[in-house]
Amino acid sequence: MTMRNPYLKTDKTIAYLTKQYAKLFRRVTAFDELNIISVSHEVYDEALKVTEQEVTRLVKSVYDSYRESGAITAPEALAIVAALMAAYNPTTKYVYQNELDRKRSRFAEGVISSETPVEEVALAKRLLVNMNKQFADDATFEAVVKAFADDGVKRVRWITALDDRRCKECKSRHGKVYDIDNIPPKPHMHCRCYVERVE
Numbered sequence: 001m002t003m004r005n006p007y008l009k010t011d012k013t014i015a016y017l018t019k020q021y022a023k024l025f026r027r028v029t030a031f032d033e034l035n036i037i038s039v040s041h042e043v044y045d046e047a048l049k050v051t052e053q054e055v056t057r058l059v060k061s062v063y064d065s066y067r068e069s070g071a072i073t074a075p076e077a078l079a080i081v082a083a084l085m086a087a088y089n090p091t092t093k094y095v096y097q098n099e100l101d102r103k104r105s106r107f108a109e110g111v112i113s114s115e116t117p118v119e120e121v122a123l124a125k126r127l128l129v130n131m132n133k134q135f136a137d138d139a140t141f142e143a144v145v146k147a148f149a150d151d152g153v154k155r156v157r158w159i160t161a162l163d164d165r166r167c168k169e170c171k172s173r174h175g176k177v178y179d180i181d182n183i184p185p186k187p188h189m190h191c192r193c194y195v196e197r198v199e
């Protein structure tokens, strides 16, 4: 018996990552240009590493609990995550990797130019948390679809999230059936809809 809502696992990953990012941003203690450029690379590179690692664990865990017969290896889960990071996402309108580098560079610019650099650091941290919430959600959705596809499922039913992040924009999709190869992208950021198998 698998869980219906796959994002319960996602929330744990996000909570863990949020703590890790907070630790990383604590390294930013000097605000001169030379220091900020190098520390920004350090912080964002480490953030990328820990995100990749934790979302890979998440993908494996979600996949394994949604797949009826079989499991994936850690390298296979990593390949899913790496592909997601490198692909254009029609919901967010960016390629994850590129957006992460843009965020790093805006963070450095902001801190160097600002009269209140500490606030810029806090802002950068919030933006990183948000971006990776979205990424963890997308990876979760992808893991479920992949598990179904690998089980030979041909069609899925869209289930609109009915939690506190209720998706108003997705209401009309609730219960709709799609070919598994032709699921439309999520209509908005932080959408927590999911799909279930149609036998």
Ligand SMILES: [Zn+2]
Pocket: 160, 161, 167, 169, 170, 186, 187, 191, 192, 193
């Ligand atoms: Zn939705």
